[in-house]
């Protein structure tokens with residue numbers, strides 16, 4: 001998987017990638033990630049990446065031309081990317097399905113803005129898509145790019161040690177995760193549920209599946225509608241609803 005990140009704050013990206021699964025994937029040659037300082041493609045004495053907005057108003061706008069030159073050079077030196085992604089609050093929301101789609105592509109360029117955002121011509125001429133990581137206001141695209149790189153990289157085979165755990169991850173099943181416990185068996189009167197100590201693997205599996213359904217129903221009912229539920233899940237859901245109606 002190849003990533004190119006264009007930013008005026010390369011050290012922010014470096015810091016975010018210094019540890020963890022992405023840096024290990026880079027060390028192991030599974031991820032080829034290059035960070036590009038946008039100022040390299042400025043031409044004026046002050047290396048300007050921003051300018052005042054036409055029409056007036058507060059703040060500054062990122063100039064289009066340095067970004068256009070940056071992507072041209074990335075194309076020439078690193079190959080034609082499958083996607084050029086503009087991170088912005090106006091983008092469609094980045095979800096697990098998007099992460100899976102990016103992971104299926106070979107080469108993704110991520111463009112990070114600052115200030116009030118990018119000159120609209122970046123959307124017209126450079127970006128192939130526009131993504132937001134969620135409905136809150138960040139100061140720039142760098143943290144969003146790190147989020148995207150992390151979510152996509154862990155789907156690249158070999159990046160996360162345990163393929164099984166990636167496949168079983170809560171969002172790949174469309175449900176929230178079940179509760180996890182490790183030693184000791186009791187803390188301040190809070191005991192680990194007996195079933196998890198029982199050694200009955202099918203009981204453990206059923207308990208976890210039910211707990212995941214309970215959590216999802218309580219915290220993210222919107223996900224239930226989208227989840228792929230098998231017959232066992234359906235009967236567990238019925239069981240939960242019966243328990244809650246006071247029938248049991």
Ligand code: JD8
Pocket residue numbers: 087088089091112113114115116117118131132133134135136137138139140141142144
């Ligand atoms: C890129 C500049 C800041 C945004 C004026 C504050 C993504 N989910 C997300 N939230 N925010 C961003 C994001 C914010 C950015 C830029 C991404 C470039 N800003 C601007 C508009 C209002 N300032 C984001 N992905």
